[in-house]
Every structure is written in structure tokens, then in C-alpha cells.
Amino acid sequence: xxxxxxxxxxxxxxxxxxxxxxxxxxxxxxxxxxxxxxxxxxxxxxxxxxxxxxxxxxxxxxxxxxxxxxxxxxxxxxxxxxxxxxxxxxxxxxxxxxxxxxxxxxxxxxxxxxxxxxxxxxxxxxxxxxxxxxxxxxxxxxxxxxxxxxxxxxxxxxxxxxxxxxxxxxxxxxxxxxxxxxxxxxxxxxxxxxxxxxxxxxxxxxxxxxxxxxxxxxxxxxxxxxxxxxxxxxxxxxxxxxxxxxxxxxxxxxxxxxxxxxxxx
Amino acid sequence: xxxxxxxxxxxxxxxxxxxxxxxxxxxxxxxxxxxxxxxxxxxxxxxxxxxxxxxxxxxxxxxxxxxxxxxxxxxxxxxxxxxxxxxxxxxxxxxxxxxxxxxxxxxxxxxxxxxxxxxxxxxxxxxxxxxxxxxxxxxxxxxxxxxxxxxxxxxxxxxxxxxxxxxxxxxxxxxxxxxxxxxxxxxxxxxxxxxxxxxxxxxxxxxxxxxxxxxxxxxxxxxxxxxxxxxxxxxxxxxxxxxxxxxxxxxxxxxxxxxxxxxxxxxxxxxxxxxxxxxxxxxxxxxxxxxxxxxxxxxxxxxxxxxxxxxxxxxxxxxxxxxxxxxxxxxxxxxxxxxxxxxxxxxxxxxxxxxxx
Numbered sequence: 001x002x003x004x005x006x007x008x009x010x011x012x013x014x015x016x017x018x019x020x021x022x023x024x025x026x027x028x029x030x031x032x033x034x035x036x037x038x039x040x041x042x043x044x045x046x047x048x049x050x051x052x053x054x055x056x057x058x059x060x061x062x063x064x065x066x067x068x069x070x071x072x073x074x075x076x077x078x079x080x081x082x083x084x085x086x087x088x089x090x091x092x093x094x095x096x097x098x099x100x101x102x103x104x105x106x107x108x109x110x111x112x113x114x115x116x117x118x119x120x121x122x123x124x125x126x127x128x129x130x131x132x133x134x135x136x137x138x139x140x141x142x143x144x145x146x147x148x149x150x151x152x153x154x155x156x157x158x159x160x161x162x163x164x165x166x167x168x169x170x171x172x173x174x175x176x177x178x179x180x181x182x183x184x185x186x187x188x189x190x191x192x193x194x195x196x197x198x199x200x201x202x203x204x205x206x207x208x209x210x211x212x213x214x215x216x217x218x219x220x221x222x223x224x225x226x227x228x229x230x231x232x233x234x235x236x237x238x239x240x241x242x243x244x245x246x247x248x249x250x251x252x253x254x255x256x257x258x259x260x261x262x263x264x265x
Numbered sequence: 266x267x268x269x270x271x272x273x274x275x276x277x278x279x280x281x282x283x284x285x286x287x288x289x290x291x292x293x294x295x296x297x298x299x300x301x302x303x304x305x306x307x308x309x310x311x312x313x314x315x316x317x318x319x320x321x322x323x324x325x326x327x328x329x330x331x332x333x334x335x336x337x338x339x340x341x342x343x344x345x346x347x348x349x350x351x352x353x354x355x356x357x358x359x360x361x362x363x364x365x366x367x368x369x370x371x372x373x374x375x376x377x378x379x380x381x382x383x384x385x386x387x388x389x390x391x392x393x394x395x396x397x398x399x400x401x402x403x404x405x406x407x408x409x410x411x412x413x414x415x416x417x418x419x420x421x422x423x424x425x426x427x428x429x430x431x432x433x434x435x436x437x438x439x440x441x442x443x444x445x446x447x448x449x450x451x452x453x454x455x456x457x458x459x460x461x462x463x464x465x466x467x468x469x470x471x472x473x474x475x476x477x478x479x480x481x482x483x484x485x486x487x488x489x490x491x492x493x494x495x496x497x498x499x500x501x502x503x504x505x506x507x508x509x510x511x512x513x514x515x516x517x518x519x520x521x522x523x524x525x526x527x528x529x530x531x532x533x534x535x536x537x538x539x540x541x542x543x544x545x546x547x548x549x550x551x552x553x554x555x556x557x558x559x560x561x562x563x564x565x566x567x568x569x570x571x572x573x574x575x576x577x578x579x580x581x582x583x584x585x586x587x588x589x590x591x592x593x594x595x596x597x598x599x600x601x602x603x604x605x606x607x608x609x610x611x612x613x614x615x616x617x618x619x620x621x622x
Contacts, residue, residue, distance in 0.1 A: 075482045075483055076486055079484060087480060091477050091479060091480035093472060093481070095472065096473070100469055107469070107470060110466040111466075112467075114498060118457075118458040118459070118462045120464075125461075125465050130282055130285070172484065
């Protein structure tokens with residue numbers, strides 16, 4: 001393809017003191033991809049996602065999104081650039097209702113502030129809030145969570161909370177959405193639903209998806225590119241079928257000695 | 266926060282606007298409006314004692330709401346709210362005495378000045394949290410108190426400052442009856458302001474910062490700014506409350522704005538309900554009425570003649586302090602969500618009676 005990649009990660013090094021979390025990781029994600037990152041526990045998958053979303057700053061390397069250098073950009077500035085994400089361990093605002101949680105996602109798109117918001121009826125804040133409410137309701141319809149929209153998120157079941165978190169990330173109106181284990185802890189039916197939502201997001205809403213997932217049937221089923229991390233290094237990348245047959249990947253998952261890894265570490 | 270719907274059967278919401286209104290049912294809304302209208306006639310009926318109590322509830326309640334925005338909604342802590350309250354009182358008197366700014370304008374301006382001061386002293390919040398922030402705001406309390414005592418040009422030093430009464434359209438509102446309307450207007454205005462803040466963008470951002478600051482940041486919320494802004498808004502409310510207090514008493518003395526006052530504001534919002542606009546008002550009413558009720562209880566005990574009369578009167582002062590402490594402990598143990606939560610439960614009880622839920 002002649003077009004430039006949406007996300008370009010170049011030679012990322014990330015270390016916490018003496019512990020190397022990521023070593024020389026590079027990859028690119030094209031617009032429209034469903035890109036999966038897999039690997040054993042502690043391989044550095046979430047650290048990679050945290051570098052992209054701004055939670056961590058890598059010591060070396062660069063990350064560019066939409067041809068714009070974002071390596072040192074603050075996390076809250078990345079959302080208006082079109083980056084959204086969900087978390088592995090639920091990170092909802094547990095005392096707010098589902099509706100309010102999703103509305104927080106609209107933060108960077110709303111204009112009313114501490115001075116105009118309180119003048120609700122006179123400053124146009126009401127009109128603006130209601131317009132965004134309409135958009136939020138579309139997301140609620142899409143994810144089929146209308147029945148819980150007024151519930152406090154702290155009281156919801158795990159599967160529903162995951163869905164609310166996805167809704168909140170969609171509300172950011174991102175071009176690329178980062179999903180950290182969207183199916184963890186779900187039963188088969190919930191997983192199938194979630195896979196459907198992710199595909200719809202990708203195909204109908206036009207969002208590029210980068211996700212971390214352990215369930216290999218899901219990864220094989222919905223992603224079109226896969227990267228494998230082990231001990232902070234990229235050991236394979238390619239089409240799902242290629243990756244699954246890769247010798248290094250098999251070893252990483254079975255925990256055997258691997259000369260390629262030795263060389264990298 | 267409990268998500269019990271208080272709407273009667275068949276009361277469906279057919280527009281987002283209707284779904285987003287402040288009061289849950291139109292009955293509640295009309296009751297509140299009726300109460301406010303009834304209050305407008307209060308000065309004609311009630312004697313000065315009750316008017317004084319109401320005015321106290323108004324200026325303290327405004328400041329308490331500010332503290333609740335900081336502590337209850339944003340999840341920060343301040344032990345210097347009493348000092349900000351005092352700063353508002355002095356600032357308004359100073360603006361009026363020094364520059365001849367009319368009082369009705371000096372009060373909001375004092376609010377803005379206090380907001381700036383609050384943001385300066387709140388700036389450590391960008392870096393520190395919890396106990397460390399508590400100590401930092403404690404420092405603010407003492408620095409500002411010291412400033413009142415030393416800055417003679419601003420506060421009149423140990424003499425204090427005279428604060429002119431409010432005058433509007435040539436009328437001087439210096440009686441309890443007339444100031445009552447100022448207090449009522451300010452209370453309604455500021456509580457509406459707070460309520461609307463909490464259902465718009467920045468109010469949600471505050472709660473998001475409280476509940477999960479890491480994901481709030483990913484959602485595009487600038488943590489430092491909102492932590493600072495929360496201090497600013499909280500001080501703004503304190504400043505308005507303080508300014509009203511000053512112009513009501515006609516005189517501001519440097520002695521009143523101690524740590525004890527800051528703790529009392531914290532007591533109000535803990536008793537009323539952290540993170541509830543209505544709770545701030547309930548808590549203020551509670552704390553204002555507590556000494557009055559105690560006084561009548563003590564009078565009752567003294568009236569029985571079981572105790573020597575002199576000793577009761579002497580220990581009265583200790584009773585009040587102890588009672589506030591005791592009440593906070595009891596609320597923390599039995600009703601940590603405050604009076605606002607209890608109020609919702611009472612409503613639920615009536616709605617569902619005779620069933621338990």
C-alpha cells in the first residue's frame with residue numbers, strides 16, 4: 001500500500017530501573033487494521049500500550065500517530081488527536097452512572113467550562129450537553145447497554161463494565177482505539193458479543209483497532225495482523241496464520257530456551 | 266450515591282432535556298419553588314432570631330458547598346477553608362473601603378480575589394495528595410491567618426476592618442429583615458451554580474479525577490488544571506460566603522477565621538454528605554442548629570434544678586465543641602454518606618411503604 005501508516009512505533013526502549021520492559025520494539029499499524037499484540041504474561045504488551053497512550057515515556061525511540069510525533073506528548077492531549085483506549089483492570093469512574101462515564105469521554109469535544117457550564121440555560125451549555133447526549137445514546141444503542149444507563153458503574157457485573165469502558169473509549173471519537181484485553185474474564189457468549197462489537201467498530205465506525213488479547217481463537221478470528229512480544233522484544237510479526245506457526249512463538253509460549261531471545265536480551 | 270428512582274409509575278421521559286432536569290419529579294420542583302417563595306415572606310413573620318439563623322446558614326452553606334466541590338467531588342482535602350472564608354470577608358471590605366467599589370460588586374470581586382489566592386495555595390495539589398496535601402493546606406491556613414494580623418493596609422491588622430452594609434438603589438440593607446433577601450438570593454444563586462456545574466463538563470471532570478485519575482487523563486482531562494481549578498472554585502465559594510458574612514456583621518476581625526472554623530466546614534460536608542450539593546446545605550443547617558438545640562437542652566437540664574445552675578452555664582462552651590466532635594464520629598460510623606443519603610432513604614421508605622424495597 002502506498003499510504004502512510006496511521007501509527008508508527010520505532011525502536012522503543014523502556015526500562016524501569018534495571019528492568020527492561022521493552023527492547024527495540026518497532027511496528028506500524030495501517031488505517032483500518034485490527035492489530036493484535038500477543039505474548040506471555042510480563043512480555044511487555046501493556047507497557048507498549050502505555051507508551052502509545054502516554055502513560056509511560058520510553059527512554060528511547062519514537063512514536064508517531066497520523067505523521068505527528070507523540071512520544072513526549074501528555075496523555076490528555078492525545079485524546080483530541082484521536083487516540084482512545086480501554087484498560088486491562090477496569091478503570092471506570094465507579095461512583096458515576098454509565099451515562100456520565102460515557103459523557104466524560106466527550107470531554108475534549110465539549111466546549112462549556114466552569115464559567116459557562118453553570119450558566120446552563122443562558123450560555124448554550126444545555127444545548128451542547130443535549131447534543132452530545134444524543135451521540136452518547138447512539139453508542140449506548142450500539143453496545144446494547146440502554147437498560148443500565150442510569151446505573152452506577154460500581155454496581156455492574158464484570159462483563160457489563162468492560163462494555164461500558166468500551167463505550168467510554170468510543171465516545172472519545174477516536175481514529176484508533178487501543179484495547180487492553182477486552183475479553184479477559186468473560187464467558188464464551190460475552191466474548192462472541194465483544195468480538196462482534198470490535199469488528200463493527202472496525203468496519204462500520206472506521207476505527208483502527210490495536211488490541212492485546214490472550215484468547216488465541218479471538219486473535220486468529222478477528223485480527224489481520226499480529227505481533228508477538230516476549231521478554232520485551234518483538235519475536236514475530238505477520239498474518240495470524242504465519243505467526244501461529246512461527247517456531248519462536250511456540251517456544252515462547254511453551255517456555256523453552258530460545259537462541260533468538262538470548263541474543264536479544 | 267444510590268440509584269433509586271423516585272419517579273412515580275407512568276412518568277416517562279420522552280426527551281433528553283426532561284431526563285436531565287435538576288429535580289427528579291415536578292412535585293419536588295414545585296415544592297422547592299414554593300419553599301423559596303414562602304421564605305420571601307419570612308421576614309414579615311419570623312423574628313430576628315430565626316432570620317439570623319437563616320442568614321448564618323446561607324453564608325456558611327455557600328462556603329460549605331465550595332468545600333464539598335473540592336473534597337467531596339474532586340477528592341482532595343483542605344484544612345484552610347476557614348482562612349479563605351476570612352480572606353473573602355476582608356477582601357470585600359477592603360475593596361469597598363479602599364476603592365469605593367459598591368458592596369454589591371465588591372462581594373463577587375472578593376470571590377474572584379479569593380479564587381486567585383486559593384489557586385496559589387492550592388498549587389501543591391498538582392504534585393501531592395492525601396495527607397501531604399492536608400499539611401500543605403494547613404500551612405495555608407496559618408499563613409493567611411498571620412497575613413490578616415500583619416497586613417494592616419488590607420485587614421486593619423489587630424483592629425479589624427469595618428464593612429459597610431449593602432446598599433441597592435439608594436436603600437441601605439442593614440437590618441436582619443433586609444439582609445435576609447440578599448442571603449436568600451445568594452444562597453439560591455450559588456446552589457444553582459453548583460448544581461449546574463455538576464451536570465456539565467467540568468463538574469464531571471472533577472468527579473472523574475476523584476474516581477480514577479489515570480483513566481481521567483486518558484479521557485483528555487488535564488489533571489493539574491482540574492486539581493487547581495477545584496481549589497479555585499472552592500475558594501470562590503468561600504470568598505462569597507465570607508464577604509456576605511463581613512457585610513452582614515458590619516465588622517471583620519482577624520480572630521474568627523481559625524483552624525477550628527476550617528474543621529467546622531469539614532464537619533458540615535461530612536455530616537451532610539460528601540459529594541452532594543444538597544448535602545452541603547443539610548450539613549450546614551445541622552451544624553448551625555446544633556448549638557441552638559444544645560442550648561435549649563442545657564436550659565432544660567438547668568431548669569430541672571438537678572445540677573447546680575452555674576456549672577451548667579460554664580460548661581456550655583465545652584459542650585458545643587464536644588458535641589461537634591461526637592457528631593462527626595457518630596456520622597462516620599453510622600452514616601458515612603451523610604444526611605443526603607439518609608434523606609434519600611427516607612424518601613424511598615415513603616414511596617415503597619409498606620414494602621421494604
